[in-house]
Amino acid sequence: MRAIVAAISSLALFGLVACGSDEAADMPAVEGERLDLALSDIDNAGFSKDDVEIVGGGTFGVVDESNWQVCLQDPAAGEPIGSSPRLTVDRTCGDLDHGSPEPDSVTNNDDQGGDADDSASSTFTMPALVGLNLQDAQDTLQALGSYLLTQTDATGMERFQVLDSNWKVCYQDPQPGAPVPLETLVELGAVKLDERCP
Template structure:
């Protein structure tokens, strides 16, 4: 007697067909979904427009305060400068009223003879004040003596001028020789020496020729 098996036998071809149908169904479902089949376009990131920085507003400087100029004549140079600054005038300079082209190295040794801005005149405080001065032991001249100049290419009359001022009147490239008129001293501080003679006569044409001076100290006679 043959024994019969009660279990069902699954055919190999049937299993293969079932798997294939499942795959087809999956593909069909995916193909019906437009969102799944169509590529997603690249969406540019939203960018905010660049804000332009406001141009800096042009600001005008406030005008300087205006004040009346004090009377500085007769004051010591240092005291005059201090008083000017106390009033708000900080742009200050000075010059030698005697025309010797000396520097006011120690302000306390000088006194004010003149000022470029008249006392009582109302001016902006950033205006430059220029003081004319002489040494304390000297007498102020009636007016500031102007430094000599070689006008029109002609030799000026430099007799009596300080050697420093005489040198400044000529072209910086001029060859200048200075000798002591009375002794054999060296002329070192030229602002303390005055010209006694000059090798070129006043009015002579200056063509680059050397110039010779003789000189003595200001308190001496030529």
């Protein structure tokens, strides 16, 4: 009986030592993926997705992981995950997104005709967003390069739009058709999908 107990103890100890000697998981390639899929890939690679550090996510952080895209990852794909991996997220990732805006939608204002510098102002034509789902309206603006946005509860009750896809746009500023510099703060007033615009 003692021999059986000793054998079981030895096997258990060997199992613990073997588990402790596993090499670190390799980081999968997740740049450009939706955040929920990236976290699943990391979890499947053998590193708990609960220990992943998320950088970005706006004012209220990441509420719905499927609404965010991974723009940068650390460590790089194929490298061992030594400590908590870091994912930098945004609604869209510019060059990793579905392509550049249409040439007539975004223009570079270089009045001098000389060398363009990085501080040159760019503009876009403001689209009509009233009636759109708030998430779709944000995606439309970001596809045009406009990332400065404030969202307002159109009822005046000052509610936060925690899940943007549950809201619709009632008013916008600037108005549709206006040429708008990219550094302009766009305001969208919204109500919940089942509410009427005031």
